[in-house]
Amino acid sequence: MVLRNNPSKRRRAFGLLLAGSLLASFYFLTKPMETSAPRSPSGAMQALDFFAAARAYPNATIPPQGHYRAFEYSKSNLQKKNAALRTTEPWQLLGPKNIGGRTNAIAFNPLNPNTIYIGAASGGLWRSYSGGVGVEAWEYVDTGFPVLGVGAIAIDPVDSNVIYIGTGEVYGYQNSLGGVTVRTTRGSYGIGILKTTDGGATWTKSLDWTQEQQRGVQALALDPSNSSIIYAGTTEGTYKSTNAGVSWTLVHNVPMAMDVDLNPLDPNIVFVACGDLGSLGAAVYRSKDAGATWQKLTNGLPANYTGKTIVAIHPLEPNIIYADVANDFRAIGIYRSIDGGDSWEQRSSLDIAQYQGWYSHFVIVHPFDPEVVIAGGIDLWKSTNGGRTFTRKSNWAAWRFGVVPIGGPEGPANYSHADHHAALYHPIDPDIIYFTNDG
Numbered sequence: 001m002v003l004r005n006n007p008s009k010r011r012r013a014f015g016l017l018l019a020g021s022l023l024a025s026f027y028f029l030t031k032p033m034e035t036s037a038p039r040s041p042s043g044a045m046q047a048l049d050f051f052a053a054a055r056a057y058p059n060a061t062i063p064p065q066g067h068y069r070a071f072e073y074s075k076s077n078l079q080k081k082n083a084a085l086r087t088t089e090p091w092q093l094l095g096p097k098n099i100g101g102r103t104n105a106i107a108f109n110p111l112n113p114n115t116i117y118i119g120a121a122s123g124g125l126w127r128s129y130s131g132g133v134g135v136e137a138w139e140y141v142d143t144g145f146p147v148l149g150v151g152a153i154a155i156d157p158v159d160s161n162v163i164y165i166g167t168g169e170v171y172g173y174q175n176s177l178g179g180v181t182v183r184t185t186r187g188s189y190g191i192g193i194l195k196t197t198d199g200g201a202t203w204t205k206s207l208d209w210t211q212e213q214q215r216g217v218q219a220l221a222l223d224p225s226n227s228s229i230i231y232a233g234t235t236e237g238t239y240k241s242t243n244a245g246v247s248w249t250l251v252h253n254v255p256m257a258m259d260v261d262l263n264p265l266d267p268n269i270v271f272v273a274c275g276d277l278g279s280l281g282a283a284v285y286r287s288k289d290a291g292a293t294w295q296k297l298t299n300g301l302p303a304n305y306t307g308k309t310i311v312a313i314h315p316l317e318p319n320i321i322y323a324d325v326a327n328d329f330r331a332i333g334i335y336r337s338i339d340g341g342d343s344w345e346q347r348s349s350l351d352i353a354q355y356q357g358w359y360s361h362f363v364i365v366h367p368f369d370p371e372v373v374i375a376g377g378i379d380l381w382k383s384t385n386g387g388r389t390f391t392r393k394s395n396w397a398a399w400r401f402g403v404v405p406i407g408g409p410e411g412p413a414n415y416s417h418a419d420h421h422a423a424l425y426h427p428i429d430p431d432i433i434y435f436t437n438d439g
Contacts, residue, residue: 064211064212064213064214065210065211065212065213066213067146067189067213068146068191068210068211068213071145071146097135097136097406097407098403098404098405098406098407098408099404099439100417100439101120101121101122101123101439102120102121102122102419102437102438102439103118103119103120103121103421103436103437103438104119104120104121104149104150104151104169104421104422104436105118105119105150105151105152105153105166105421105422105436106118106119106153106422106423106424106434106436107153107154107155107424108155108424108426108427109155109160110155110156110157110160110427111160112160113131113426113427113428114128114129114130114131115127115128115129115160116128116131116132116434117141117153117155117163118138118150118153118436119149119150119151119152119153119165120149120150121148121149121169121188122148122149122169122188123140123148124140124141124142124143124147124148124150125140125141125143125147125150125153125165125200126138126139126140126141127139127141127200132434134407135406135407141200143165143194143196143200143203144202144203145191145194145203145205146189146191147165147167147191147194148167148169148188148189149167149168149169149187149188149189149190149216150165150166150167151166151167151168151169151190151216151217151218151219152164152165152166152217152218152219152220152232152233153165153166153220154220154221154222154230155222156222156227157222157224157227158227159227160199161196161197161198161199162195162196162197162227162244163195163196163199163200164193164194164195164206164220164222164230164245165193165194165220166190166192166193166216166217166218166219166220166232166234167190167191167192167193167194167216167217168188168189168190168191168213168215168216168217168235169187169188169190169216170187170190170214170215170216170218170235171187171276171277171308171358171359172187172276172277172279173235173255173256173276173277173279174214174235189213189214190209190213190215190216190217191205191208191209191210191213192205192206192207192208192209192210192212192215192217193205193206193207193217193220193232193245193248194206195244195245206241206245206246206248207232207239207241207245207248214235215234215235215236216234216235217232217233217234217235218233218234218235218257218258218259219231219232219233219257219258219259219260220232220233220260221233221260221261221262221270223262223267224262224264224267225267226267227244228241228242228243228244229241229242229267229290230244230245231251231260231262231270231272231291232248232260233257233258233259233260233272233273234257235255235256235257236250236253236255237250237251237252237253237254237255237257237274238250238251238252238254238257238260238272238291239251240290240291251287251291251292252272252274252285252287252291252294254272254274254275254280254281254283254285255274255279255280255281256274256275256276256277256279256282256308257272257273257274258273258274258275258276258308258309258310259271259272259273259308259309259310259311260272260273261311261312261313262313263313263318263340264313264315264318265318266318267290268287268288268289268290269286269287269288269318269340270286270287270290270291271284271285271286271311271313271321271341272284272285272286272287272294273285273308273309273310273311273323274309275305275306275307275308275309276307276308276328276358277306277307277328277358278306278328282304282305282306282309283296283297283298283301283304284296284297284301284309284311284323284341285297286341297341297344299342299343299344300335300337300343300344300345300346301323301325301335301344302325302332305325305326305327305332306327306328306357306358307325307326307327307328307329307331307332307353307357307358308326308357308358308361309323309324309325309326310323310324310361310362310363311323311324311363312324312363312364312365312373313365314365314367314370315367316367316368316370317370318340319337319338319339319340320336320337320338320365320370321336321337321340321341322334322335322336322363322365322373322387323335323336323337323344323363324352324353324361324362324363324375326353326357326358326361327357328357328358329354329355329357329358330351330353330354330355330357331349331350331351331352331353331354331357331361331377332349332357333346333347333348333349333350334346334347334348334350334352334363334373334375334383334387334390335347336386336387347383347386347387347388348383348387348388348389348390350381350390352375352376352377352378352379352381352390353377353378354377354378356377356378356419359419360376360377360378360419360420360421360437360438361375361376361377361420362375362376362420362421362422362423363375363376364423364424364425364433366425366430367425367430368430370386371383371384371385371386372384373386373387373390374423374433375387375390376420376423376435376437377419377420378396378418378419378420379392379393379394379395379396379416379418379420380392380393380394380416380420380435381393393414394414394415394416395414395415396415396416396417396418398411398412398414398415399411399415399417400412400415410439416435416437417437417438417439418437418438418439419437419438420435420436420437421436421437421438422435422436423435423436
């Protein structure tokens with residue numbers, strides 16, 4: 001219809017359109033809202049629960065010794081029947097080679113920093129001879145034991161063929177299946193501490209927890225002046241060996257020892273950070289007599305917390321110590337001591353850990369400049385004034401979803417996968433830092 005050169009018809013048509021729009025608006029605004037059917041759950045959690053229940057039957061949960069007993073049974077019974085299969089051509093890894101997995105621990109070979117060991121959350125121990133660079137950078141280290149989670153690695157500074165690994169990933173005391181998280185696959189069985197004296201070719205049990213697999217080893221620290229002395233932070237407390245892991249003694253019985261640090265100039269001074277998911281006795285403790293007696297450090301540190309704490313000692317000025325303290329679902333802050341732990345000052349209350357205070361966060365200090373601090377949680381943060389202020393250095397949300405090119409990045413230069421567990425400065429070049437995270 002053409003309304004040109006007829007003003008009255010144009011006005012009439014406009015009025016009809018306006019009236020129609022008002023009637024339509026009134027209809028939709030007054031029409032009762034149709035409620036959509038309630039969304040049903042995806043079934044993923046039920047599937048995981050069924051997966052666990054089928055393996056635990058007739059028990060409610062898998063017994064503490066169940067996993068290792070099944071491993072021994074398979075070695076003595078099932079492998080004999082499959083001997084013919086092992087004579088065929090061995091398996092070769094086809095991939096994927098463009099996707100990482102959750103990684104909890106990292107250690108450099110002290111005599112060759114191009115050799116790096118990492119502990120996976122559910123994939124055992126891995127090694128790189130190229131500093132982690134390259135498509136074929138990593139190889140699996142077969143311990144000969146049913147090891148899933150590796151939470152700690154320690155390498156003898158004199159003989160790098162001697163390596164200790166702490167097994168298991170435990171956040172809730174006496175619960176190796178993930179604490180508060182609903183993901184029943186987070187957390188894994190541990191079998192204690194394993195040791196190799198030939199660079200990983202063969203392994204033996206050092207601290208044997210094969211019958212107590214709800215336990216875990218979260219930290220290992222070797223005495224730099226005597227590598228036969230080792231401390232282990234475990235779910236059951238802090239253990240010490242004075243004979244290179246032949247035997248162990250419980251020297252501190254506060255559970256959930258999540259971090260162990262030795263004063264590099266006086267290794268008789270030992271710090272242990274205990275606590276996670278509301279476990280009893282959560283605090284930072286110090287021993288000045290190689291673990292014989294312990295003091296709870298409360299002068300400036302929180303009286304209690306429900307998450308975990310990680311400690312970092314400056315290697316050249318060990319009186320300068322940082323502590324990253326968190327509740328289970330929120331960070332409390334970064335604390336610093338300049339008198340060897342006698343007193344502490346809260347330097348920052350920035351919520352770096354966020355909702356992962358029970359799970360993934362850390363602090364490290366620059367090997368030469370004690371004012372430079374790197375802290376990690378969901379993302380990575382850097383301070384150049386002793387933890388007073390921090391600048392965000394990574395953005396995990398910049399992740400490029402889709403197919404990651406082999407050997408290529410998952411995101412731009414400021415991307416690092418979320419949930420950072422640990423970090424290490426390169427032993428020679430402090431401009432290079434390695435991080436472990438969930439991807």
